[in-house]
Amino acid sequence: xxxxxxxxxxxxxxxxxxxxxxxxxxxxxxxxxxxxxxxxxxxxxxxxxxxxxxxxxxxxxxxxxxxxxxxxxxxxxxxxxxxxxxxxxxxxxxxxxxxxxxxxxxxxxxxxxxxxxxxxxxxxxxxxxxxxxxxxxxxxxxxxxxxxxxxxxxxxxxxxxxxxxxxxxxxxxxxxxxxxxxxxxxxxxxxxxxxxxxxxxxxxxxxxxxxxxxxxxxxxxxxxxxxxxxxxxxxxxxxxxxx
Numbered sequence: 001x002x003x004x005x006x007x008x009x010x011x012x013x014x015x016x017x018x019x020x021x022x023x024x025x026x027x028x029x030x031x032x033x034x035x036x037x038x039x040x041x042x043x044x045x046x047x048x049x050x051x052x053x054x055x056x057x058x059x060x061x062x063x064x065x066x067x068x069x070x071x072x073x074x075x076x077x078x079x080x081x082x083x084x085x086x087x088x089x090x091x092x093x094x095x096x097x098x099x100x101x102x103x104x105x106x107x108x109x110x111x112x113x114x115x116x117x118x119x120x121x122x123x124x125x126x127x128x129x130x131x132x133x134x135x136x137x138x139x140x141x142x143x144x145x146x147x148x149x150x151x152x153x154x155x156x157x158x159x160x161x162x163x164x165x166x167x168x169x170x171x172x173x174x175x176x177x178x179x180x181x182x183x184x185x186x187x188x189x190x191x192x193x194x195x196x197x198x199x200x201x202x203x204x205x206x207x208x209x210x211x212x213x214x215x216x217x218x219x220x221x222x223x224x225x226x227x228x229x230x231x232x233x234x235x236x237x238x239x240x241x242x243x
Contacts, residue, residue: 018062018072025076026227030234033083038092041084045100048077050107053149054138065215075223078160078184083231086176090165097157104153108146111139148198156191160184176235177228184224192217 010017025048032040052074059068077100085093119125119132160183167179196213 014061015063022072022223022226025072026079026230029076029080029083030230033087033234034237038084038088041080042096042099044080045077045084045096046103048073048080049100049104049153052077053104053107062219065218067215067219071216071219072223075188075220076227077157078187078224079227079231081157081160082164082180082184083234085161085164086231086235090161093161093164094158097154097161100157101150101154104150115139145199148195151198152191152194155194156187159190160187163187176232180228180231181224185221188220188224189217192220 029041029044029048032044034040036043052070055069055073058070059066061067081093081096084096115136119128121128163183163186164179167175167182171178192213196216
């Protein structure tokens with residue numbers, strides 16, 4: 001997709017690529033809200049879930065720490081949920097969380113079914129087999145991964161919405177930065193803890209599971225702080241569309 005010179009540049013500047021990707025991810029979210037309102041935020045939550053699941057197995061090294069690419073897209077779900085809470089209220093955010101959970105289940109079922117189809121034996125069999133094997137490699141989720149991902153998502157997202165509005169009530173609607181950061185950081189801690197223990201415990205030793213979780217946690221906390229100006233920016237806009 002990208003010219004060779006761009007690929008070569010970012011091969012040698014992975015940390016910069018991470019920063020650009022994060023800005024684009026958050027920027028696309030607020031643009032979707034700008035043009036489509038509440039529907040745009042719902043679409044971004046669904047899109048981020050799909051991207052996080054597809055990119056989750058891809059590991060890379062950012063700032064000297066090994067992490068999953070899914071951490072970028074998954075963290076933006078919390079940003080979209082907080083913006084939805086701020087602009088449209090707790091009920092709208094809770095509905096978005098449950099919609100995301102339902103879509104996750106549907107996607108997992110349909111992708112699992114797709115793996116049951118055999119590659120074509122007509123025409124270019126080598127190409128068909130290679131594509132099929134690639135799909136299997138990326139989409140053949142283990143039961144522990146499915147259970148851990150869904151459980152972590154549901155509990156952490158529901159907690160994020162509850163915590164966001166609790167803090168909003170305690171501060172009389174002031175200090176958006178406080179509820180945005182505290183609710184996201186707390187819910188991300190829950191998400192990472194559940195996922196690390198359910199998915200990794202028993203496969204690797206407990207210390208390794210904790211180390212993997214802490215690396216992701218550092219990125220998630222940093223993203224929560226980084227997205228604060230974005231949520232202030234989006235909050236200042238008047239709603240152009242409503243459901």
